[in-house]
Amino acid sequence: MASSSRTIRPVRTKSDTRDFVELAFRLNRGDPHWVPPLRNEVAGAINPKKNGWFSHAEAQLFLAEREGRIVGRISAHIDRLALEMPPEQGFGPGTGFWGLFEAEDSQAAQRLIDTAEDWLRKNGMTRAIGPVSLSIWEEPGLLIKGHDHAPTVMMGHHKAEYQGWIEGAGYGPAKQLLTYELDVTKPFPPLVQRIIAMGEKNDRIRIRKVDKSRFAEEAATILAILNDAWADNWGFVPLTPPEIDDVGKKLKPIVFEDLIRIAELDGEPVAFMITLPDLNEAIRPLNGNLLPFGWAKLLWWLHRGKAETMRVPLMGVLKRLQGSRMASQLAFMMIEYIRRAAVERFDARRGEIGWVLDDNQGMNAIAETIESKVNRVYQIYQKAL
Template identity: 35%
Template structure:
């Protein structure tokens, strides 16, 4: 019988292996696109991602007969940090070959580590947090792979469920197909007399990101504060994301919606980098970086993703809130006209029970494209 070995990630060598496991075991799978290794380093390295100051964490690698076959990560939030409705004990980055014994060994290791720290319930995957890549793909395996959205093979949910895990929440991602009508300039809500002087839209100033970030974090945390799984996005976390995004975010990619002179909502749309990085197979060095820079300058992206969105809670389910959301959608359409090549935008993700957000998205004509699931298990039983 082949031997499965689970080892903790310690040192630079095992950390680099941890980051590249998905592209090693999922290579060639339809719907999978490898992320750049360098981008994964900024996401999972404790010294580069401020999220890790909020948790105690550990990652592991799985090998079978010496070959990398999987990975997992576990974390528990420090005292005083409690996710809304979810457990502070979480797992993430569960990737494995189609082997029940490998998955059982990985998830068992994470569970035991959390039990030793007093955990009675576990949720996941959070990779590494609710403000990162969340959930396990359960629908949309062949859909267009999208930047900063997790992908997993169709066999993995079943293997996890066989270990006693059940659904906690589903996260919905929508595909909005850009139509000829979207490229037609026509009067919108900003032209209506009752909103003309009240609603304003401005582009996020990337040259004054620290100042802008203070407003964005405030709106984001207020908007999401009652959502399941919410943990406040810290200023340092946001700036860490912003520092990474500034290299790939187009000048028109971020904007704010003001109502009566106060910022009430914002959005950030990124081009789907998988279009220009798939053939790099995760490598930036030595030849990948110049290729990436050249392609960023010249490529006409066909797909994009609404990466961040927030609207202040006080406007939820109110007429003014509906006007702000409508202005936001119209602005997305208007900006798509500046990028005639974009064929579809992914809106994601939205909690399945957040109908206040889902309804206007669906009224815009967007269709469900992917569903990611966050799981739960009672560790005491």
């Protein structure tokens, strides 16, 4: 794994961790559309003591070094919950992952991928999926379309060269993830407006805002719907309480009640839609640092309550309603109510929905009906080991 000038080594020390985090800043510095993440957030995500994902997973991080200079990084990881999922849903027994991938050139990329595969084989894996960084709920997939604009909050942005390097390492497509963008200042088509108006006349339907004063209870309601709604989806791994706690702590400052809706049918919560202001607008100028003045800038942005772009990261309807007219009606109603609030309260101009599985016919149809367009495509790859 090493020569006099080239080394692939595991991350073991605080200095290694710092190098792992900093490499992305150096390699992407010249990309005007890359958004520097907050360094402490990245460090926390790879720290088993700070990321609830590690309660059911393990990971090994690696650095590529050439003549004393860091030229690449990768994670190799195994998710025990993913191993338990049915193989027809994408993962299952023998499936390991790699991610958090950055490389200076194709040679470093190949050696890093080889090293991740070796680690997975030694731990009994027979198939590799990547990039997934680290959880499927975090930043899955490699950006292959949409390099000409910045990502929204919690979405990845990668060098265009990575596609050729990964495919050159023998990887083929497993699944594509799509994001859709739309101009939220424009009313939806007449058909959608009629569907919404009909729903508003239906006494069985109630679309309500979340109550932030009951944050834990509302989160539990949404989680129950999510784990039911997504249970049959490709790549589904149930979210666990430690992960929900982590997400809650991170997102609570940018949770606004009128941007998150729960749909009730006959008094029962059956669907939800989460929308977040694009925090990347606030953190992009900070260059990864909250100090010395980053905190003040971030707090000012949050207090101001204005965001040009809104992202819908999650949406779901109970399985028993999926494919029905009621499911579509509830979706259109939630989207419209949030669109109005986004424009009126936050001066939003643009929305982004996703990611959405490329074969999720229901969600893709809804996105097309409201006249949104695919703006980014992420590819998840696979390879037999």
